[in-house]
Amino acid sequence: MESYALLIAATLNAGTVLALAALGLLINEKAGVVNLGAEGLMLCAAIAGFACVVHTGNDWLGFAAGMGAGAVLAAIFGVLVIWLGTNQYATGLALSLFGVGFSAFVGIGYVQEKLPERANYAIPGLADIPWVGPALFKQHPLVYVAMLLVLALVWFLYRSRTGLVLRAVGESPASAHALGYPVRRIRLAAVVVGGALCGLAGAYISVSYTPLWVEGMVAGKGWIALALTTFATWRPARVLLGAYLFGGVTMLQFHLQGMGVEVPSQMLTALPYIATIVVLALISRNPAWIRVNMPASLGKPFYPGS
Amino acid sequence: MTTPLLSLQGITKRYPGVVANQDVSLTVMPGQAHAVLGENGAGKSTLMKIIYGSVKPDEGQVVFNGQPVNIRNPQEARKLGISMVFQHFSLFDTLTVAENVWLGLDKSLSLAEVTERIVAKASEYGLDLEPNRPVHTLSVGEMQRVEIIRALLTEPKLLILDEPTSVLTPQAVEKLFVVLHKLVSQGVSILYISHKLHEIRALSSACTVLRGGKLTGVCDPREETNASLSRLMIGAEPPALQHLAREPGQVVLSVKGLSLKRQDPFGVDLEGIDLQVRAGEVVGLAGVSGNGQKELMWALSGEDTRAGVQCAADSVCLLGQAVAGLGPVPRRQLGLHFVPEERLGRGAVPSLSLSQNLLLTRSEALGAGGWVRMGALADQARSVIERFKVKAAGPDAPAQSLSGGNLQKFIVGREISAAPKLLIVSQPTWGVDVGAAAQIRAEILALRDAGCAVLVVSEELDELFELSDRMHVIAKGRLSPSVARTEATVERIGEWMSGLWPEAASAASQQQGAQHAAA
Amino acid sequence: MLRLEPRPQASRLWTYASPLLALVLTVLLGVALFMALGKDPVRGLQMFFWEPVKTGYALGELMVKATPLLVIALGLSVCFRSNVWNIGAEGQFVIGAVCAGGVALLADKDTGRWIVLAVLLAGVLGGMLWAGITALLRDRFNASEILVSLMLVYVADMVLSYLVYGPWKDPAGFNFPQSKTFEAVTQIPRLMSGSRVSVGLLLALVGAGLLWVFLFRTRAGFAQQVGGLAPDAARYAGFSSRKALWVALLTSGGAAGLAGALEVAGPIGQLTPYVPAGYGFAAIIVAFVGRLHPAGMVLSAVLMSMFYIGGELAQSRLGLPKSITGVFQGLLLFCLLACDTLVAYRLRWVASKKGSV
Numbered sequence A: 001m002e003s004y005a006l007l008i009a010a011t012l013n014a015g016t017v018l019a020l021a022a023l024g025l026l027i028n029e030k031a032g033v034v035n036l037g038a039e040g041l042m043l044c045a046a047i048a049g050f051a052c053v054v055h056t057g058n059d060w061l062g063f064a065a066g067m068g069a070g071a072v073l074a075a076i077f078g079v080l081v082i083w084l085g086t087n088q089y090a091t092g093l094a095l096s097l098f099g100v101g102f103s104a105f106v107g108i109g110y111v112q113e114k115l116p117e118r119a120n121y122a123i124p125g126l127a128d129i130p131w132v133g134p135a136l137f138k139q140h141p142l143v144y145v146a147m148l149l150v151l152a153l154v155w156f157l158y159r160s161r162t163g164l165v166l167r168a169v170g171e172s173p174a175s176a177h178a179l180g181y182p183v184r185r186i187r188l189a190a191v192v193v194g195g196a197l198c199g200l201a202g203a204y205i206s207v208s209y210t211p212l213w214v215e216g217m218v219a220g221k222g223w224i225a226l227a228l229t230t231f232a233t234w235r236p237a238r239v240l241l242g243a244y245l246f247g248g249v250t251m252l253q254f255h256l257q258g259m260g261v262e263v264p265s266q267m268l269t270a271l272p273y274i275a276t277i278v279v280l281a282l283i284s285r286n287p288a289w290i291r292v293n294m295p296a297s298l299g300k301p302f303y304p305g306s
Numbered sequence B: 001m002t003t004p005l006l007s008l009q010g011i012t013k014r015y016p017g018v019v020a021n022q023d024v025s026l027t028v029m030p031g032q033a034h035a036v037l038g039e040n041g042a043g044k045s046t047l048m049k050i051i052y053g054s055v056k057p058d059e060g061q062v063v064f065n066g067q068p069v070n071i072r073n074p075q076e077a078r079k080l081g082i083s084m085v086f087q088h089f090s091l092f093d094t095l096t097v098a099e100n101v102w103l104g105l106d107k108s109l110s111l112a113e114v115t116e117r118i119v120a121k122a123s124e125y126g127l128d129l130e131p132n133r134p135v136h137t138l139s140v141g142e143m144q145r146v147e148i149i150r151a152l153l154t155e156p157k158l159l160i161l162d163e164p165t166s167v168l169t170p171q172a173v174e175k176l177f178v179v180l181h182k183l184v185s186q187g188v189s190i191l192y193i194s195h196k197l198h199e200i201r202a203l204s205s206a207c208t209v210l211r212g213g214k215l216t217g218v219c220d221p222r223e224e225t226n227a228s229l230s231r232l233m234i235g236a237e238p239p240a241l242q243h244l245a246r247e248p249g250q251v252v253l254s255v256k257g258l259s260l261k262r263q264d265p266f267g268v269d270l271e272g273i274d275l276q277v278r279a280g281e282v283v284g285l286a287g288v289s290g291n292g293q294k295e296l297m298w299a300l301s302g303e304d305t306r307a308g309v310q311c312a313a314d315s316v317c318l319l320g321q322a323v324a325g326l327g328p329v330p331r332r333q334l335g336l337h338f339v340p341e342e343r344l345g346r347g348a349v350p351s352l353s354l355s356q357n358l359l360l361t362r363s364e365a366l367g368a369g370g371w372v373r374m375g376a377l378a379d380q381a382r383s384v385i386e387r388f389k390v391k392a393a394g395p396d397a398p399a400q401s402l403s404g405g406n407l408q409k410f411i412v413g414r415e416i417s418a419a420p421k422l423l424i425v426s427q428p429t430w431g432v433d434v435g436a437a438a439q440i441r442a443e444i445l446a447l448r449d450a451g452c453a454v455l456v457v458s459e460e461l462d463e464l465f466e467l468s469d470r471m472h473v474i475a476k477g478r479l480s481p482s483v484a485r486t487e488a489t490v491e492r493i494g495e496w497m498s499g500l501w502p503e504a505a506s507a508a509s510q511q512q513g514a515q516h517a518a519a
Numbered sequence C: 001m002l003r004l005e006p007r008p009q010a011s012r013l014w015t016y017a018s019p020l021l022a023l024v025l026t027v028l029l030g031v032a033l034f035m036a037l038g039k040d041p042v043r044g045l046q047m048f049f050w051e052p053v054k055t056g057y058a059l060g061e062l063m064v065k066a067t068p069l070l071v072i073a074l075g076l077s078v079c080f081r082s083n084v085w086n087i088g089a090e091g092q093f094v095i096g097a098v099c100a101g102g103v104a105l106l107a108d109k110d111t112g113r114w115i116v117l118a119v120l121l122a123g124v125l126g127g128m129l130w131a132g133i134t135a136l137l138r139d140r141f142n143a144s145e146i147l148v149s150l151m152l153v154y155v156a157d158m159v160l161s162y163l164v165y166g167p168w169k170d171p172a173g174f175n176f177p178q179s180k181t182f183e184a185v186t187q188i189p190r191l192m193s194g195s196r197v198s199v200g201l202l203l204a205l206v207g208a209g210l211l212w213v214f215l216f217r218t219r220a221g222f223a224q225q226v227g228g229l230a231p232d233a234a235r236y237a238g239f240s241s242r243k244a245l246w247v248a249l250l251t252s253g254g255a256a257g258l259a260g261a262l263e264v265a266g267p268i269g270q271l272t273p274y275v276p277a278g279y280g281f282a283a284i285i286v287a288f289v290g291r292l293h294p295a296g297m298v299l300s301a302v303l304m305s306m307f308y309i310g311g312e313l314a315q316s317r318l319g320l321p322k323s324i325t326g327v328f329q330g331l332l333l334f335c336l337l338a339c340d341t342l343v344a345y346r347l348r349w350v351a352s353k354k355g356s357v
Helices: A002-030 A038-056 A059-083 A088-110 A132-136 A141-159 A161-171 A173-178 A183-209 A221-231 A236-259 A265-284 A287-293 B044-051 B074-080 B097-103 B111-125 B140-152 B170-185 B197-203 B226-234 B293-301 B328-333 B354-358 B374-387 B404-416 B434-449 B461-467 B490-497 B503-518 C012-036 C041-049 C056-081 C089-106 C115-141 C145-165 C199-217 C219-229 C231-237 C241-268 C279-289 C294-318 C324-339
Strands: B006-015 B018-028 B033-037 B059-064 B067-069 B082-085 B158-162 B189-194 B206-211 B214-219 B251-260 B270-278 B282-286 B316-318 B336-339 B422-426 B453-457 B470-475 C002-006 C345-349
Touching: A002 A038, A002 A132, A002 A141, A002 A161, A002 A183, A002 A221, A002 A236, A038 A059, A038 A088, A038 A183, A038 A221, A059 A088, A059 A183, A059 C324, A088 C279, A088 C324, A141 A161, A141 A183, A141 A236, A161 A173, A161 A183, A161 B097, A173 A183, A183 A221, A221 A236, A221 A265, A221 C145, A236 A265, A265 A287, A265 C115, A265 C145, B006 B044, B018 B033, B018 B044, B018 B059, B018 B206, B033 B044, B033 B197, B033 B226, B044 B158, B044 B189, B074 B082, B082 B140, B097 B111, B097 B140, B111 B140, B140 B170, B170 B189, B170 B197, B170 B490, B189 B197, B197 B226, B206 B226, B214 B226, B226 B434, B251 B293, B251 B453, B270 B282, B270 B293, B270 B453, B282 B434, B282 B461, B282 B490, B293 B336, B293 B422, B293 B453, B328 B336, B328 C231, B336 B404, B354 B374, B354 B404, B374 B404, B404 B422, B404 B434, B422 B434, B434 B453, B434 B461, B453 B461, B461 B490, B470 B490, C012 C041, C012 C294, C012 C324, C041 C294, C056 C089, C056 C199, C056 C219, C056 C241, C056 C279, C056 C294, C089 C115, C089 C145, C089 C241, C089 C279, C115 C145, C115 C241, C199 C219, C199 C241, C199 C294, C219 C231, C219 C241, C231 C241, C241 C279, C279 C294, C279 C324, C294 C324
Parallel strands: B018 B214, B033 B189, B033 B206, B082 B158, B158 B189, B282 B453, B282 B470, B336 B422, B422 B453
Antiparallel strands: B006 B018, B006 B059, B059 B067, B206 B214, B251 B270, B251 B316, C002 C345
């Protein structure tokens, strides 16, 4: 029984990485911008966060550094895509390829570094409840932040006027422009905020989730987060659900290995990627369903002049 | 003398390669309905966008209420009391009516307050609207009401309407005019953009005419004739078309019981479409856009082949052969050629040359195995350019470098020179200048006289009355009975456009159509 | 202030000049990077742009690395021109290598030279199969080909890893995760002695020629591209988008698989976990920098190969991490995309307009 509690705890933890990144990408996409650079951006943020903790010893500064790195890279991406009108897919790919190389290049000196002892977190009182405590209440604070973020985002997108403007820009930039909204600035803001969240996710990986630096350690989580926004049909709550689901799949491999199930380890490692493919196929099967939910201008450039 | 509400002085706006407005001046008095008349591309829309702050002029001065103003964006325009109803609606499909209106208001109201005000304004002007419906479920006319309500809720002193009637049935136009007259009587000034002479004469007391971006006249339209206004607008009256009576021949296109569910969630279902087009006749298809024209065109051109599975084998027949399940290529081989309403991106690939664009529908320049003979292709393009008087740098000019009218001439030319047995044309003269429009219409009639069957879809009733031998109306995915042009009136067609045609008459008129065909 | 102004027509000059300007910018950024790291920038540039072309042997090595890049990029250009975003060429390369390796492992002392053809064919089919999964999911389920093809890269890596750690591990290999060394008979024929350049280079160049013919002289090639430029126009013309999708993915998958076969049966000579060298991703950059044009891609493949060799040299001679290659590759693509703005826009100096309206 205890092992199931730990499995749930690990699932929430793994899901948090995906949730933070996917919520960031959701904000981008609600404004009509697809950032295929998430993977590279998260890697750069991971090394930025890790290096910062190595030098300062403070996790929170590390998270801030990761967010900063994510925001800066996203801003470069945003200016290229939004102002210079470069192809969103190609530019995102460039960011991903650059991020993989750059993080490896910068991180070469940190491969052997160790972080100070990781803190243990527990919510006083609640953490002592048998089973439920270890499953739910001994998590890193960011796990709860991700949950709160979903609530905040739901309120922002569907209750606030600023959120309405954001959705409007993603729905029809031309109409928003005609009504006098600064479409490009709104999109850039969304891209930068989304990038910062991806950065936070990246830093969370290297600072808390697997506290060390390895080349390419994000291991496709940026891409899975991109798939999650489609999976969730661009709804924040479903993003969180999907993230935990994938977190569960990731954790299942360790669990099964622990139980001594006779499956090649490579197959278990491949499981989250295969799951992503299967889920994408299932959810995309109905184009009308996607069409109704997807921000209509997603991936399309907007030129205010025309 | 009273101060003008708005005066524009010497406005000039240049775009790369074009001057949209050159030294244009305009004066609107308080409580005046002022029309801006000009054909497509005359620079009317640019001028309005300058007033509304979404485009900045290169030269010139805007004076509002006696004060020189520099309107930097639409918010500032709205603060001054200027509001605008766009030709291409600035609406968001997935949001509700109330949310759409909210986005156009600057005051910090809550959504609930906005909803209340929508209801109040709507009842004041007799414009029915449900605030909580998503916009994509509305008809085009209702969408325009959203735009109008949104504009009115800013309590404007000046209301700009850009071609507001192009999406309305004649009856809805009358209702709109009632609202506009009421506004004028309340002291609101109206700037009314149009190229329809009778509307301008019915509504406005002053008129500014533009041609090619320049001011060509200011007048009181009530004291002018259509001919004199037309001269100001286009420089000369277009030659009247010769529409000779002609015996229609065999049935070329026959559509029977064609029903198709929408593919696009924001689209329209087609229900039991019955239609026949004979050799040597032009059949016109009238209707407000978004009533199934797009879907019907997909099914007729072969871009949508679902009818082959979902409907009877004879649901679409071409020269007696069932084609419902065939794609565009085999239909084209049978003699069906189609000119779609979207020129750039559907009728032509924007970045490719005119020669290359021929390859979309023509295969004369192909050798064995699909080898492209470049010389022959360029010659073919050259001949289309010459025969249809297309103004282009040559066969290598990219499609996007042509003006709308010239590209349309090229596309129509490409299809007509294929010597089709059936030509389907959607919006033949949309956004095309008068000269090119007259040429395209003449070509269509010449093709009919040569014995080709022609189906024309248009939102311009005038155009359909000019071209057609018989007319149908499409409304909410259903097709009306056919009526001979000689028996059709604008009122009757207009009524039918809102879906109100006598069902019983259907059978009778089929007969009548047949008689007409046989006569 | 500087302002971007749309050109009435795309600039032909900048279509060709933009990749060059991007290269110049990348070099400048590289110089800055070397200086920031306290390395002599001239020495640094030498590693990338002089050492790889200094001797005949070095030129040969340049071609050895350029070959897979060019082969993959040729296939990818068909995809990108049809607006099919296959970014998983790396995975197709790996599966191609695995299939080719599987056939090569079947060879023994008595096998004839024909086995080379079988090896190459297996590579092509393996790559096509892997890309075919993406095509199938896109076609039948409308799943994003971007994400599916990329996810399949990770899966492909795991397939390779499973085989070399498991069933195909060399029993006499001291438990290293690698297969037996292939029989000499499976070796891709070399063009000359003293250089590792193989017939793969010829295949790549012939492929570039065939691609040119297909793209610019046949209706099938035209139809393929219309779907990418204007999907509605393709639908109007009656060019099947499904066919275009399958052609694009199978072509690029086959090309990537071929490159994988050429690598394992060529320079590598066995299956190891180090078969994936990032060629599939670098080829994306080759394709874009080469303007998706066969001739352009020949040049950009050589350039990208210089980056690879320069990176290795920078590691061994300057003590810089090899990943500097990836940094430069990414920078080049970034710069190219930014410079491409000049194709559609011109930069103009505009005086501030306050009060002039």
